[in-house]
Amino acid sequence: MRKSKSKKGVLFSLGLTFLSLLILSLAVLIFHSTQGSESIASKIAIIDRVYELDVSIGQSLKDIFQIKSGIVINITNTSVYFQEALPNTNADSFNASMKSFKSFIELNMSYVNITLNETLDDLPLKVMPYDITYRHAGFGGKNIEIVPNTINFNGYSVFMRLNKNVSSCNWNIQEGSFNFSVEIIGPNGDSCSNSVYIEPSGVNSVIVNGNVNVYVDDNILQISIDGSDTNAEIKAGIIANTNNAYVEYGNPVIMISFGELGVSKASNSRLT
Amino acid sequence: MKNQLLNLQSGKRGFVFSLDVIIAIFVVTSILAASTFYIAKAGEDSVSNLQAIKVGSDIAAVLDYDGTLDTLNVDIIEVELNRVLPINNHMMIRIECSGQDSFVVETTDIYPNDRFIGTGKRVFVTNTGINCIANFEIWLR
Numbered sequence: 001m002r003k004s005k006s007k008k009g010v011l012f013s014l015g016l017t018f019l020s021l022l023i024l025s026l027a028v029l030i031f032h033s034t035q036g037s038e039s040i041a042s043k044i045a046i047i048d049r050v051y052e053l054d055v056s057i058g059q060s061l062k063d064i065f066q067i068k069s070g071i072v073i074n075i076t077n078t079s080v081y082f083q084e085a086l087p088n089t090n091a092d093s094f095n096a097s098m099k100s101f102k103s104f105i106e107l108n109m110s111y112v113n114i115t116l117n118e119t120l121d122d123l124p125l126k127v128m129p130y131d132i133t134y135r136h137a138g139f140g141g142k143n144i145e146i147v148p149n150t151i152n153f154n155g156y157s158v159f160m161r162l163n164k165n166v167s168s169c170n171w172n173i174q175e176g177s178f179n180f181s182v183e184i185i186g187p188n189g190d191s192c193s194n195s196v197y198i199e200p201s202g203v204n205s206v207i208v209n210g211n212v213n214v215y216v217d218d219n220i221l222q223i224s225i226d227g228s229d230t231n232a233e234i235k236a237g238i239i240a241n242t243n244n245a246y247v248e249y250g251n252p253v254i255m256i257s258f259g260e261l262g263v264s265k266a267s268n269s270r271l272t
Numbered sequence: 273m274k275n276q277l278l279n280l281q282s283g284k285r286g287f288v289f290s291l292d293v294i295i296a297i298f299v300v301t302s303i304l305a306a307s308t309f310y311i312a313k314a315g316e317d318s319v320s321n322l323q324a325i326k327v328g329s330d331i332a333a334v335l336d337y338d339g340t341l342d343t344l345n346v347d348i349i350e351v352e353l354n355r356v357l358p359i360n361n362h363m364m365i366r367i368e369c370s371g372q373d374s375f376v377v378e379t380t381d382i383y384p385n386d387r388f389i390g391t392g393k394r395v396f397v398t399n400t401g402i403n404c405i406a407n408f409e410i411w412l413r
Binding site for chain 2: 009013016017020021023024026027028030031034037038041042044045048049052053055056057059060063064067068097100101104105108109
């Protein structure tokens with residue numbers, strides 16, 4: 001009888017210990033599972049931080065472009081245009097603002113790097129998804145190029161308002177199926193304008209007054225003005241079905257890297 | 273003699289029983305305490321902390337997009353911050369701009385020591401072209 005009672009006591013103690021251990025095991029399991037979610041949450045937090053920084057730096061670069069560059073980008077359903085003065089007198093101010101922004105950010109955030117070299121020299125702007133580059137052969141000068149990777153659009157369109165009268169207008173084209181519209185007007189309303197179909201891989205040119213040149217050569221549109229006394233307001237772009245087109249800076253400008261955490265992001269800044 | 277022995281044995285048994293109870297209580301209490309510790313640790317909600325940081329980022333973005341930060345005016349930013357901030361949060365924003373003294377906008381003077389504080393940054397350029405960084409801290413009331 002006493003033996004049986006003692007056995008019961010032992011069983012009771014064992015049962016209680018087993019139950020306690022069970023509770024402890026469950027608690028440890030919950031703890032480890034939570035640690036797993038915590039680790040995921042930290043990763044999400046870091047990725048979120050990188051994303052927010054990237055977006056805000058991109059937005060700031062866009063703001064600088066809009067405030068300082070003197071270039072207006074206009075996207076319609078059928079075209080993408082860039083409008084600016086040649087020479088662009090905002091170039092120095094724009095470059096100074098970009099340099100100052102880069103210094104300020106890199107000084108305050110060692111994990112951010114902003115690449116500006118090409119942006120300051122030529123200010124290349126990329127039309128996506130067409131992968132077409134609008135760039136200056138020396139930003140602040142009087143030369144502009146539109147460089148496509150391939151002809152995946154319908155044509156070029158150029159409008160120029162000169163500060164000189166249009167006294168001569170020479171067209172030299174190779175006929176094809178690519179739209180090429182040029183309208184160059186002088187202060188008195190005199191103009192040189194036409195819309196033709198060309199072969200863009202050949203050499204096509206419109207020369208006004210002997211010093212205002214609009215070329216389409218090897219698929220590339222080039223606009224140049226020679227002579228220090230000739231200036232122009234230009235509006236140049238591509239003709240295309242541009243439902244989802246957007247414009248961004250031409251080279252990757254923002255690099256955020258939290259190296260020790262294994263998170264980094266390189267991106268361009270969208271301008272539209 | 274036999275009775276004496278029985279009494280002694282009975283006393284010993286009582287002593288052993290008490291010792292057993294004490295050890296059992298100690299073991300069970302220790303195990304339960306450890307379990308409580310682990311469960312309490314697990315209860316610290318990292319997702320809600322993440323949510324707090326997200327709210328802070330969103331508030332900074334709203335202040336940037338609606339042009340409030342561009343003013344660089346403590347009073348204007350404070351009014352807008354109090355307007356857009358969810359009622360269960362407090363937030364402090366320190367704004368540093370190039371060539372200017374930094375300043376702080378906050379919804380309370382009391383800085384908590386006993387809860388999670390989410391932090392983040394937002395870069396912005398004012399409409400006059402000044403480069404700035406908004407460093408925010410956010411916590412639950």
